[in-house]
Amino acid sequence: xxxxxxxxxxxxxxxxxxxxxxxxxxxxxxxxxxxxxxxxxxxxxxxxxxxxxxxxxxxxxxxxxxxxxxxxxxxxxxxxxxxxxxxxxxxxxxxxxxxxxxxxxxxxxxxxxxxxxxxxxxxxxxxx
Amino acid sequence: xxxxxxxxxxxxxxxxxxxxxxxxxxxxxxxxxxxxxxxxxxxxxxxxxxxxxxxxxxxxxxxxxxxxxxxxxxxxxxxxxxxxxxxxxxxxxxxxxxxxxxxxxxxx
Numbered sequence: 001x002x003x004x005x006x007x008x009x010x011x012x013x014x015x016x017x018x019x020x021x022x023x024x025x026x027x028x029x030x031x032x033x034x035x036x037x038x039x040x041x042x043x044x045x046x047x048x049x050x051x052x053x054x055x056x057x058x059x060x061x062x063x064x065x066x067x068x069x070x071x072x073x074x075x076x077x078x079x080x081x082x083x084x085x086x087x088x089x090x091x092x093x094x095x096x097x098x099x100x101x102x103x104x105x106x107x108x109x110x111x112x113x114x115x116x117x118x119x120x121x122x123x124x125x126x127x128x
Numbered sequence: 129x130x131x132x133x134x135x136x137x138x139x140x141x142x143x144x145x146x147x148x149x150x151x152x153x154x155x156x157x158x159x160x161x162x163x164x165x166x167x168x169x170x171x172x173x174x175x176x177x178x179x180x181x182x183x184x185x186x187x188x189x190x191x192x193x194x195x196x197x198x199x200x201x202x203x204x205x206x207x208x209x210x211x212x213x214x215x216x217x218x219x220x221x222x223x224x225x226x227x228x229x230x231x232x233x234x235x236x
Contacts (some may be wrong), residue, residue: 029199037172045164045172045230046227047224047225047227050223050225062224083155095171097172100177110144114160114219115217116173116177116183116218117174118172118173120171121171
């Protein structure tokens with residue numbers, strides 16, 4: 001069974017840091033791009049960042065650029081999100097999600113498909 | 129950035145009745161549109177991708193249609209277990225990947 005399991009959430013003061021982890025099992029982790037998506041309390045879903053399978057081109061939403069860093073260790077089948085300079089508005093449940101990728105007539109790409117597998121989420125609370 | 133707008137915000141439907149949810153994109157996303165279900169207290173799960181293809185294990189009462197900027201999710205006969213918030217998401221123009229604000233489906 002394909003699984004993603006997040007961990008590392010907690011309560012942190014404004015300006016603090018946390019590192020989230022997303023552990024994968026049941027599938028070939030090093031062939032998939034993985035995203036971070038967050039959900040603020042009582043609100044909707046917001047895409048945060050994506051890491052291709054080979055760590056090449058990473059993308060971030062504007063509000064976290066320069067503060068958050070996405071990385072992965074394929075040998076450990078784990079994706080990470082380093083959260084620095086945290087703000088109260090970063091309070092959310094953070095989910096990791098697998099990108100199914102897509103193919104054209106000439107090539108296949110690991111980023112740009114639908115999100116077919118989601119983890120259960122980890123809560124980050126930024127508060128003094 | 130493509131803005132996704134869903135309507136209505138809340139939909140109350142009697143068991144066994146049809147539920148119709150709408151999603152509009154601010155510009156064409158072709159058929160690169162997914163519907164995501166989030167049951168109370170649970171993580172999101174994929175329901176439909178490519179605007180109309182059901183994900184593995186999704187019952188046939190769920191169907192998706194549309195292309196370009198207008199999309200519809202239909203639940204043909206609402207079951208109690210379908211109570212959830214439903215999000216549409218585009219994956220045609222990125223970054224960023226964008227979601228609608230959600231439609232909450234409840235039992236009347």
